[in-house]
Amino acid sequence: MGLKKLILLIFLAGLGGSLSAQQAQFQVDATGTDATIDSAISYSLDILSQYLFSTIPIKVKINYTPMTQLGPLGITFPNGIKDFPNAPEPGTWYPTCLANAINGTELNPNQSDMDVFLNSDLTWYFGTDSNPAPNEHDFVTVLLHEICHGLGFLSLAKVEQGLGSFGELTAVDFAPLSPSFPFPDQMGLPSAFDLFLVNDSIKVLTDTGIFQNPSTALMSEFTGNQVYYNGPFGVAANQSDMPKVEAPQVFLLGSSMTHLDENAYPAGDIDALMTPSSAPGEVNHSPGPIVLGMLKDIGWPDAEDTTTFVGAEWGIESLSVYPNPFQSRITTRFHLTRAQPVKITVLNPFGQVEEVWSDEIRHPGLHTLYFNTGDLGKGCYILQVTGSDFQITRKLIKVAD
Ligand SMILES: [Zn+2]
Structure with a gap:
């Protein structure tokens, strides 16, 4: 461990170690779309590319498909990996696209990084000029929202039989939809996003020394309307206040814990993209400062250096x-x-x-x-x-x- 080795290390880093000089490129595999939808998809991904740095393309599978009139706007399955080389935190689920960005190699060859389902039964606006009719859902807004889940704005919280848990989601929870990659056994482990969730006393919800997983105590927190996000960049982006996380009295899988609070960030707010609801006519073509801060907190490289x-x-x-x-x-x-x-x-x-x-x-x-x-x-x-x-x-x- 002499000076020689150290010089070599810096030299190697200078040659090949830089991960983020390159803005991330998306590779899209879309089903059920047409040329108009495809150009709305490209427009959306170009917005996100500006903020993401990775030498490995982000592979997105988009399924534009009927999900019944009353169904959701969209659902995203992020592909996950834990304990990969250079993982920021052990025992934590990271989206594969983030793991690839951190690692500089593709850890999930032949698998997509996220599968996005968008409900073709709804009335959509596919323009990119932020001008939907009052009855139209803005496709770009909804797609940006879904992709942000796939980039890591995602909680693995769940409530079942009175118990709140992290990392207990299974394929059954989302049937009949299923991802193109194997649904991992989450092993009771949280996501990188979950690590930053706290209650109003700033108790860390994933700290198993405080909250058993699963437990009724976690369920109370998930349904107590007092969950906050305490990552340094996300907080800095929210004028030094912890952003409020959606945790209403009735736990709703896919909505609770995995969004910003709907009331704290209403439609029109700069940070409204990642709230659980998007009304027809609602437009937001930017992830907003809080989401960008959160992506940094969970480990997304954001700078050239x-x-x-x-x-x-x-x-x-x-x-x-x-x-x-x-x-x-x-x-x-x-x-x-x-x-x-x-x-x-x-x-x-x-x-x-x-x-x-x-x-x-x-x-x-x-x-x-x-x-x-x-x-x-x-x-x-x-x-x-x-x-x-x-x-x-x-x-x-x-x-x-
Ligand atoms: Zn969502």
């Missing part, structure tokens, strides 16, 4: 620094394989130290740190992350506000 290292023996597995160029704040996010002292230094082009943060990090795992950089002038800076046996250097650019 994201690297995952292959050799975990150096004590660090991944480092993201973003945004770059930056304005008033830099975030560093890194995954340590063991506890150790870590120092982060921002140097100016003359090698003078501008900012230092250092601490003994007492537990391995994912860590996120922010720097306020309002007092730095615009120009080039060097950011160094130093551990007991590694040092990683990044070039950053500060632009005018």
Whole structure:
């Protein structure tokens, strides 16, 4: 573990380790659509591509199919994977498209990343100009909503026989619909999104030391109308308040826990896309700041400067620094394989130290740190992350506000 190895690591990372310089591309396999619908699909996916970085295409299967007049607008089955190499958290379900983005390799060859069913019995508006008639459902809005579920805005919460649970969903719960990939045995494990769900006392719902899984206590939380999302980026995007999650008195599978609260984010709100209901005429062609924050929280790379290292023996597995160029704040996010002292230094082009943060990090795992950089002038800076046996250097650019 000498200097040589460290240099090699940085060199390798520079050559092949960058995951996110590339905006994600979608690969669509659509059934039951026509040219007009297909162009609405392309338009929708182009909106999301801007926010997602992955070298592996996101494979989406779209089924435009009758689901009876009274059925839902759409249903999405995300393909899931857990404990993959570089997974941000162990024992947690991640959407395969996110796992692929983090990992830089395709972990689910020959399987789609998500199957989206859209109800062809309804009256749709397929235009892309946000101008549906009052009786028409805006197809782009609904498709964006469904794809965001497939990207990871998804809870595995369920209530059955008076017990609330995470990770107990089975294929039977969604029959007669079924995905094209095998429905995994969820093994009582939560999704990456579930990890951030808390009650009004900020008790983490997936903490089995507090809430047994399954339990009546979890059911009370799922139906208590007091569930919040406490991931740092999602909260930051909600003016530092925890976004409220849909958890009405009657648990409704596919609606409760897996959406933003309908009343907190009514139609027309910038964050209304991921509420459970979408009325005819309702239009939202942007995921909104909260959803984008949540996607970051669960691990979506969002900046050009994201690297995952292959050799975990150096004590660090991944480092993201973003945004770059930056304005008033830099975030560093890194995954340590063991506890150790870590120092982060921002140097100016003359090698003078501008900012230092250092601490003994007492537990391995994912860590996120922010720097306020309002007092730095615009120009080039060097950011160094130093551990007991590694040092990683990044070039950053500060632009005018
Ligand atoms: Zn939904």
